[in-house]
Amino acid sequence: MEIVRTVEALRGWSRAIRMQDETVGLVPTMGALHAGHASLMRAAAEQCGHVAVTIFVNPTQFGPQEDFDRYPRTFEADCMLAEREGARVVFAPPVEEMYPAGAATFVDVEGLSGRLDGASRPGHFRGVATVVAKLLIAAEADRAYFGQKDAAQVAVLRRMVRDLRIGTELVVCPIVREADGLALSSRNVYLSTDERRQALALSRAVKRVEAMAAGGERRAALLTEAARQTLASEPAVRVDYAELVEWATLEPVEIATAGTLFAVAAWVGATRLIDNAVMG
Numbered sequence: 703m704e705i706v707r708t709v710e711a712l713r714g715w716s717r718a719i720r721m722q723d724e725t726v727g728l729v730p731t732m733g734a735l736h737a738g739h740a741s742l743m744r745a746a747a748e749q750c751g752h753v754a755v756t757i758f759v760n761p762t763q764f765g766p767q768e769d770f771d772r773y774p775r776t777f778e779a780d781c782m783l784a785e786r787e788g789a790r791v792v793f794a795p796p797v798e799e800m801y802p803a804g805a806a807t808f809v810d811v812e813g814l815s816g817r818l819d820g821a822s823r824p825g826h827f828r829g830v831a832t833v834v835a836k837l838l839i840a841a842e843a844d845r846a847y848f849g850q851k852d853a854a855q856v857a858v859l860r861r862m863v864r865d866l867r868i869g870t871e872l873v874v875c876p877i878v879r880e881a882d883g884l885a886l887s888s889r890n891v892y893l894s895t896d897e898r899r900q901a902l903a904l905s906r907a908v909k910r911v912e913a914m915a916a917g918g919e920r921r922a923a924l925l926t927e928a929a930r931q932t933l934a935s936e937p938a939v940r941v942d943y944a945e946l947v948e949w950a951t952l953e954p955v956e957i958a959t960a961g962t963l964f965a966v967a968a969w970v971g972a973t974r975l976i977d978n979a980v981m982g
């Protein structure tokens with residue numbers, strides 16, 4: 703497996719593959735890779751001839767008080783995992799490669815970028831959309847793989863790809879959970895043992911909403927109230943949002959129908975976690 707640091711090298715690798723009529727799958731990540739990322743790489747390896755994984759902790763998607771500096775960086779272990787899962791290339795650029803001095807161009811998906819995580823993390827989705835646009839333009843991949851755990855991010859990126867007519871297909875893979883239900887996240891390492899236990903309130907809230915909806919309760923107000931009650935049962939958990947929204951627009955709905963997204967974000971101590979489910 704090769705490690706490349708420049709856009710030119712990544713694009714050259716991808717073009718050489720596509721010239722031979724073979725396909726390229728891209729898995730964008732910020733590193734600190736876990737089984738959730740591995741599932742994206744496996745999907746990419748199954749569906750594409752060649753897989754590139756990007757590892758770049760993107761400064762523009764972190765707010766000034768957020769965890770950019772202490773975000774876990776585990777490059778060696780990440781490369782081993784990527785290689786094991788069939789990646790041919792890891793693209794790990796320095797910040798100046800993605801943001802050359804004086805870079806003044808950003809991608810803002812208006813409206814969507816201010817909803818859910820975008821409401822409590824101003825500028826976050828502008829940073830995500832900008833870096834993913836740069837990665838997709840650099841890699842010229844056939845498909846790019848993202849996890850459903852970041853469901854609001856998926857909505858923003860789907861709209862961006864549609865609006866900018868980017869020729870990469872976005873593939874969304876299911877949430878990967880620990881045996882007890884906790885959704886995998888690179889930020890889970892911040893949790894103390896007790897916070898780790900209390901964090902299960904998020905997946906319990908998601909399950910409760912799914913079960914109520916499956917049982918016929920479709921009123922968003924009642925479903926979100928039940929989720930909030932579950933979250934309130936743990937003292938270290940502080941809700942950011944618990945909402946039923948149309949996935950494509952992230953607009954709240956009053957009645958949940960098939961395809962409606964239930965999404966939750968909460969701080970567990972100082973760590974902000976997210977989880978969600980798509981209603982059947």
Ligand code: PAF
Pocket residue numbers: 730731732758760763830833834852855
């Ligand atoms: O989901 C992530 O890890 C990041 O937001 C992404 C898509 C790699 C952009 O930095």
